[in-house]
Amino acid sequence: MPSSEVPDIVIGRMPIYLRALRFMAAAGQEITSSHELGQRLGISSAQIRKDLSHFGEFGKQGTGYRISHLQDQIKRILKVEQEWEVALIGIGDLGHAIARYGGFADRGFRITLLFDSDPAKIGTRIDNLEILDVARLKEIVAERRIKIVMIAVPAQAAQQVADLCIEAGVKAMLNYAPITLTAPEGVRVQHSDPVAYLQRMTYYL
Amino acid sequence: MPSSEVPDIVIGRMPIYLRALRFMAAAGQEITSSHELGQRLGISSAQIRKDLSHFGEFGKQGTGYRISHLQDQIKRILKVEQEWEVALIGIGDLGHAIARYGGFADRGFRITLLFDSDPAKIGTRIDNLEILDVARLKEIVAERRIKIVMIAVPAQAAQQVADLCIEAGVKAMLNYAPITLTAPEGVRVQHSDPVAYLQRMTYYL
DNA sequence: TAGATTGTTAATCGATTAACAATC
DNA sequence: TAGATTGTTAATCGATTAACAATC
Numbered sequence: 001m002p003s004s005e006v007p008d009i010v011i012g013r014m015p016i017y018l019r020a021l022r023f024m025a026a027a028g029q030e031i032t033s034s035h036e037l038g039q040r041l042g043i044s045s046a047q048i049r050k051d052l053s054h055f056g057e058f059g060k061q062g063t064g065y066r067i068s069h070l071q072d073q074i075k076r077i078l079k080v081e082q083e084w085e086v087a088l089i090g091i092g093d094l095g096h097a098i099a100r101y102g103g104f105a106d107r108g109f110r111i112t113l114l115f116d117s118d119p120a121k122i123g124t125r126i127d128n129l130e131i132l133d134v135a136r137l138k139e140i141v142a143e144r145r146i147k148i149v150m151i152a153v154p155a156q157a158a159q160q161v162a163d164l165c166i167e168a169g170v171k172a173m174l175n176y177a178p179i180t181l182t183a184p185e186g187v188r189v190q191h192s193d194p195v196a197y198l199q200r201m202t203y204y205l
Numbered sequence: 206m207p208s209s210e211v212p213d214i215v216i217g218r219m220p221i222y223l224r225a226l227r228f229m230a231a232a233g234q235e236i237t238s239s240h241e242l243g244q245r246l247g248i249s250s251a252q253i254r255k256d257l258s259h260f261g262e263f264g265k266q267g268t269g270y271r272i273s274h275l276q277d278q279i280k281r282i283l284k285v286e287q288e289w290e291v292a293l294i295g296i297g298d299l300g301h302a303i304a305r306y307g308g309f310a311d312r313g314f315r316i317t318l319l320f321d322s323d324p325a326k327i328g329t330r331i332d333n334l335e336i337l338d339v340a341r342l343k344e345i346v347a348e349r350r351i352k353i354v355m356i357a358v359p360a361q362a363a364q365q366v367a368d369l370c371i372e373a374g375v376k377a378m379l380n381y382a383p384i385t386l387t388a389p390e391g392v393r394v395q396h397s398d399p400v401a402y403l404q405r406m407t408y409y410l
Numbered sequence: 411t412a413g414a415t416t417g418t419t420a421a422t423c424g425a426t427t428a429a430c431a432a433t434c
Numbered sequence: 435t436a437g438a439t440t441g442t443t444a445a446t447c448g449a450t451t452a453a454c455a456a457t458c
Contacts, residue, residue, distance in 0.1 A: 014408070094303075198353060
């Protein structure tokens with residue numbers, strides 16, 4: 001039975017499920033079960049069924065889930081059947097790698113704007129996409145109604161860039177700078193800090 | 206009172222605390238409180254005090270925490286007062302960016318080995334570090350007793366590379382490929398999939 | 411001292427798991 | 435049909451929060 005208040009931790013697992021389904025589909029598999037999915041992800045089958053039950057009934061007793069159908073449903077839930085335009089700010093080594101990364105296209109995203117503050121980079125192109133002056137960020141992002149950005153600028157510039165984005169109407173930010181960004185209610189932030197991940201693992205070594 | 210079984214979710218927040226303390230220290234601040242830290246991170250002050258209490262008593266009633274002292278303590282807890290050698294496998298755009306990233310050094314990690322399978326890359330150097338043949342990964346990683354790797358190879362090669370690493374004695378893997386890796390008990394895996402993060406946010410848009 | 415903040419306890423809240431009727 | 439697996443309920447487990455004595 002669909003609920004109006006799905007826990008965020010459940011939302012966080014949906015992309016993981018989608019990624020696993022995608023992998024199975026790529027291998028030609030057509031059907032899976034909560035048990036198989038759980039085994040592969042290190043999650044209990046009960047949790048997977050419970051998670052999915054927040055949104056509806058997608059399986060069949062006795063057989064399991066049609067992979068293509070479940071993929072479609074989760075994509076719809078996460079709103080990634082459509083393609084979102086994303087702006088990328090900061091075209092250093094990492095920004096460059098992100099800009100050239102081919103893995104966004106068929107998972108719901110497309111980088112359509114690049115920004116940097118370095119005059120030597122502004123006006124140059126990556127895969128035919130021009131690097132724009134970050135001074136024009138607010139204006140352009142607002143005009144294009146961009147809702148999602150990735151921030152790959154140095155730590156000391158990250159909050160400032162985030163604030164600009166927020167003023168321009170951005171609602172989701174993926175931050176690569178090693179600093180916790182603050183944002184008002186209604187604007188979501190995800191942090192991707194490799195060192196934090198590594199530190200989390202060294203505890204157990 | 207230090208406990209022998211600290212929840213993993215608490216371990217996961219420690220690097221976040223460390224990152225915030227680092228930021229405050231860089232700004233010249235010497236003292237902080239659970240309230241200030243919590244405000245900055247969007248976490249309740251009670252949670253921060255509770256988290257820290259798993260490991261000991263690091264503050265002073267009435268005044269708060271000496272930032273440098275708390276940093277030292279958390280570094281010790283996470284075992285990052287020392288510097289860990291890290292191997293990086295897959296020197297594409299992303300691997301290249303990671304290899305050149307300067308943010309590891311003073312947070313407990315140093316990339317000392319680079320691997321790729323492309324003959325055109327093998328033998329070339331990035332910042333004076335030679336790219337080695339992935340065929341020699343198992344041998345070299347085992348001999349050097351490397352415990353931590355970052356995997357930045359294409360999705361279809363990631364599990365195979367992970368298996369090699371595990372055989373070589375690796376205990377912690379940070380995976381950038383968009384696939385959930387499986388590893389035996391005792392080997393920790395963290396996934397960094399930008400698309401999964403983005404998908405998690407689009408739900409709320 | 412008075413004010414502030416810690417560390418800790420107990421209560422609350424929420425998430426996970428086990429179990430099973432329903433049913434394909 | 436017999437076997438398998440879902441969706442859901444209730445129980446368990448664990449994490450967060452509120453409150454406050456201790457104390458700097």
